[in-house]
Amino acid sequence: MKAKLQEFLKEDIGSGDITSELVVPAKARAKGRIVCKERCVLAGVSEAGAVFEELGARIVKIKKDGSRIGRGDVVLEVEGAARGILAGERLALNFVMRMSGVATLTHDLVAKCRKVNPKVRVAATRKTTPGFREFEKKAVVIGGGDPHRAGLFDAVLIKDNHIKMAGGVIEALRRAKSGSFTKKIEIEVENATDARTAVKNGADIVMLDNFGPDEVRKLSAELRKINSDVLIEASGGIRPENIEQYAAGADIISLGLLTHSVKSIDFSMEIEKA
């Protein structure tokens, strides 16, 4: 994480924080507090703390990631050189605001789904902001969701375009199974026939893409009869409004919007002389 923090600080500070260098004395010391402005599940506060530590400040108090918090709650208090705290303020807030946004949305959708099916998993996708994935996936986990793949390197997921290039579901699965025994094999299908073929040919997970909630429920039952261990993932066209309907049938519900269309949670930072 340290290398990422340094990269992010460099993005913001570049050749120097010219305002603080002019306006704030080099020796001035300050105390800073990050304050929550609206109800949320807190995430990103350990990253925010690390930002200030990287800049030489000391963490005085820090709330735990995952805490349920509301307006006025102080989530982080730091102390150190005023210039360092001012230089880190924006990056720290950007971490907390975005990651709490992701965690809160995830949490709310998980809560909805668990009422219907206490075992269902709500999962993220690879539709993340380039360069910021590890933090968005972490926020999903803090919110109670499943991170799904970290990238193309850690799981086999055969998608529509792969199937086309391989020449069909059966051939794609056959090839995938020649890979390392350490990996599960997931395949995305767009109709019930392909779903059945996939399970019969050894898929560990079947992703039903753009199926209606009823179809998912019925087809899942059928597929589990073929292989009771198969996992069913519903994906495509799932929104906060209809997600509960998918919870009954699927083992996993995945949504891009957990990471690609999130409202930030409002936080602010108050700094004073120490």
Added chain:
Amino acid sequence: MKAKLQEFLKEDIGSGDITSELVVPAKARAKGRIVCKERCVLAGVSEAGAVFEELGARIVKIKKDGSRIGRGDVVLEVEGAARGILAGERLALNFVMRMSGVATLTHDLVAKCRKVNPKVRVAATRKTTPGFREFEKKAVVIGGGDPHRAGLFDAVLIKDNHIKMAGGVIEALRRAKSGSFTKKIEIEVENATDARTAVKNGADIVMLDNFGPDEVRKLSAELRKINSDVLIEASGGIRPENIEQYAAGADIISLGLLTHSVKSIDFSMEIEKA
């Protein structure tokens, strides 16, 4: 940009795209098309193209960033090794979906404001996704907005916390003016008195933070009497619903939500054998 692309590809591909390596023949060639799924202002397509070029594919057709497009429009067509195109698909889409989201929102807000005041600027802030700022700011510009500062290094902006550490508006401005003559000086104020003091003490730009639209209009007129060249930036509490009301008084309206709370635009990629 190349270094960023490589970093982003590494994030997604890591130790290898294990699905394509298993399922898609090394020599297979493919054609891919990115297709728009909803009305928007296109952005990020030159980045998407560069992703595929980095992976050895060739751009066949590409729409211009800034184009007004709708459902079904093909914005990019590439041709090359199937594995390369599959490895780049997600990153390319992530660029187009996010940046078009930012450009479209910016465009809509600019259009609203320009009806009231054709000269007003709608500006972004530093509330961007860590590591992805240059792309979010570029999308703001494509949407007709102003990028504001690139970071702490390229403009002086004295904020509330700086004023506290410096010991007041006058002292903060005095110090700021000892900096290089190449930089304008902007200051954020929270009341009319400070605004007047700022203009009298040489601020080039005054940011009115959390003022109502009427206050902005009246105070702007007053401040311009003190210095006809001063620029007035309204910030804080501005939303799509009330932005037009600010357009009358301010020279610049800045909003964090242009980059921190954006809905992605939907695009998909279709790949076939070439």
Added chain:
Amino acid sequence: MKAKLQEFLKEDIGSGDITSELVVPAKARAKGRIVCKERCVLAGVSEAGAVFEELGARIVKIKKDGSRIGRGDVVLEVEGAARGILAGERLALNFVMRMSGVATLTHDLVAKCRKVNPKVRVAATRKTTPGFREFEKKAVVIGGGDPHRAGLFDAVLIKDNHIKMAGGVIEALRRAKSGSFTKKIEIEVENATDARTAVKNGADIVMLDNFGPDEVRKLSAELRKINSDVLIEASGGIRPENIEQYAAGADIISLGLLTHSVKSIDFSMEIEKA
């Protein structure tokens, strides 16, 4: 791979190839051939080619990785600036010599085991040379082996030390199963009781560490009765001399020596004026 090549070239060339700069005219052009000196399975030749391309030379002829070759076979021919070819010679040879060593050893052990059990996999471990893992794992695959995990990030493998820290096999497995559904769960055990407990508690793969060949055969049969899908990996104390005995019982046989104790294959490079 490009970044790695540049790092490796920098390691060898550093502040400059002072011999060639003095002795070889800047404009001299040369042809170079890498020649095999002993029977082997070729690996690393695409890396060797890439080394010369990075230095501005052109590949004239190249044998395929995985070819069975012998003394006198030319595996790569390049042409370009003499200084570039001389600067790349050592690194190119280091790739071919080491990777062919790994591929050849793997190939020989796989051949031995397949006589006994045509479905058995011979797998590598994480006992690789720091910084060179991707190439050693690739050579294992070229030799017909299984790469096993790429690192700590792409599969769950609960080892003895994890079990101690978690407080037992059952608790360790329970926790592991709360992780993402995309990952299989493998656990290392040191006795038959733990092996049974692991399978009963949902392990996808059981690694039998330091069991004799007979124990592996008997215990595997027993474990497969509990769960017919479970995979059995034998590890620890396996050597070229006894590996065949393990092939009967296990699904996978893993050995550190595939990557940590390998004899390089001899190759040399001949360069002449072009």
Added chain:
Amino acid sequence: MKAKLQEFLKEDIGSGDITSELVVPAKARAKGRIVCKERCVLAGVSEAGAVFEELGARIVKIKKDGSRIGRGDVVLEVEGAARGILAGERLALNFVMRMSGVATLTHDLVAKCRKVNPKVRVAATRKTTPGFREFEKKAVVIGGGDPHRAGLFDAVLIKDNHIKMAGGVIEALRRAKSGSFTKKIEIEVENATDARTAVKNGADIVMLDNFGPDEVRKLSAELRKINSDVLIEASGGIRPENIEQYAAGADIISLGLLTHSVKSIDFSMEIEKA
């Protein structure tokens, strides 16, 4: 070294140690001991210690590199967060196992040669694992050997391919002598005539490539009559079985196998709750 450690840790840990994150509590603390399993000359233990320090653990006890050790000896004891120690275990062991392998082999060959000629040096070559050279060369030195060149940048060594490109031994030496006065000039020759020419034309070191032991002895005597300060290096075709025969004639004996074909020494790590 720190940058290398971070690179190596990243290779193994990548997007996260998913096993420990699931199975081992974040706050658990542990003690770890690296134990030797066979007689060797210890090397790499300072690197192993640095791995754990990089991950936040503390070194409790550490044996000196170069120690003669045997089965059961504890070479390193560390204490810290359990997750950190587990994350570093493999890399630390990979350092110790490989570097001790190199140091032990070097030590044994040096011992053999010194019986014949107490002043002879046993030297490594540039046939090292790409990216790991500094550690392999260091292990050679710990074992009592000579590291020879660090790379192409720190010594002039005119090899067969250089001579061909330069147009002969005399011309190659003439050009080399125009280089900086700070460097010695070594030249590789393949017959006695070239050896004599080299010494007469100012070579500081002559490498006799693929000469038999008797030839080396006789020719060395002859060459020292031409220039008593010239150093004679024997290289090519030298193996543990015949190395002693070369020790009589040469000042230096260099072998690629010191770094390219080494058996790792067995070590293991034991971890327990602290």
Added chain:
Amino acid sequence: MKAKLQEFLKEDIGSGDITSELVVPAKARAKGRIVCKERCVLAGVSEAGAVFEELGARIVKIKKDGSRIGRGDVVLEVEGAARGILAGERLALNFVMRMSGVATLTHDLVAKCRKVNPKVRVAATRKTTPGFREFEKKAVVIGGGDPHRAGLFDAVLIKDNHIKMAGGVIEALRRAKSGSFTKKIEIEVENATDARTAVKNGADIVMLDNFGPDEVRKLSAELRKINSDVLIEASGGIRPENIEQYAAGADIISLGLLTHSVKSIDFSMEIEKA
């Protein structure tokens, strides 16, 4: 700065400080003092201190950057491992010698100009040593000068070649004004007509390139009548001999020689056993 220090240390130390490793015991501790050899304005001493800290030494005493010092003054005293201090000696001295050279020259020229015009600024240019700009600009500031632009990214400066490409002064300024409101606009002109056009068309700063001192004085007065806020920068053909003559008319005098043709100040380092 830390990343730069590490890069600079790597440049000098590379694969190791082979002299100290041979000659100085690993455990030897030393004290080092950097001593001034001639009158100067001190700069670079905080960088010198950071060099030694990076190498594990401790700062015992350090003079402030900007101090007026003379022959015999000790500017830095450090204590630590002898090898670390020896490895950092040259880089530390290179920082102090160069940066003090720049600061001293700047200081002398500023002093000259301020006698004539106490408000005039003496500014650097982008004619800096590649890779070392931040330190040269900092030394200019320590000497009392203005750093001018940090690079192409933080200010708009339209030069002769831009004007040619844009098709004239008016068009260039028109385009520049469409950029972000956060930036001033400076333009370089080569005659009085263009200067007047520039001011009339909204340039914030006009750089008079290669004008004589009298022209600068007269034209400045005229331009200020058009816009009393415009800043006048004189540049080109300004030397220590004639700089005072420019001070009367211009607001800013910029010279490349502040950073491109500087005599280093002599310092030496004394080390003794601690």
Added chain:
Amino acid sequence: MKAKLQEFLKEDIGSGDITSELVVPAKARAKGRIVCKERCVLAGVSEAGAVFEELGARIVKIKKDGSRIGRGDVVLEVEGAARGILAGERLALNFVMRMSGVATLTHDLVAKCRKVNPKVRVAATRKTTPGFREFEKKAVVIGGGDPHRAGLFDAVLIKDNHIKMAGGVIEALRRAKSGSFTKKIEIEVENATDARTAVKNGADIVMLDNFGPDEVRKLSAELRKINSDVLIEASGGIRPENIEQYAAGADIISLGLLTHSVKSIDFSMEIEKA
């Protein structure tokens, strides 16, 4: 070199060349010429060319490094996108101006010395600009000088502070000789006694630090009687005014000012539409 170029371009361009992006059309193409303004030995022009190539331009004509040139000579002509050429202009000029300054000074001093002693070498030191050493050393070589050490890694040079830490000249030399046989051993001495001791104890090169020209001449003769192969380097207190007097006695004369106190040569760039 490519990595260095990219680092240097990033230093200057950072988050973007905001002037050209506003003022120069993206599609405009241009031709640029670098023109010499004063007599010099040309250096840095291949680096300047590489800068423009890195930015996508094409070299049309280029003079050879080392050419003797004068006012009005065009040393480089490039063609490409106008924005690319404008972005590279400053860095390209910084290379040529500085490196030609170093090459010209070196050339003039070498010419002076060669009149007295045609075999004498004029050598640089490690007193280079941090991060820019390879280019300054290269310019010294282009000017006919000797680069001396590239850094601490490629030659053994025992200096006064090493001798103090080692406990004397004899002990320092004894330890140094235990290092690799591939390195020469140079030692710096401050009096005739130490010089004699050094030669008697096997130093390959003796650096006479701060000796007068007569002392150097007499002592050199004496030292060569002890060992006819020893090289004598004079260093310390040598200036353009007195360098000839040292040429008679020493084999090598080294001066820090070749790289630390150099006047840049004036060049300019003319750009026009293509």
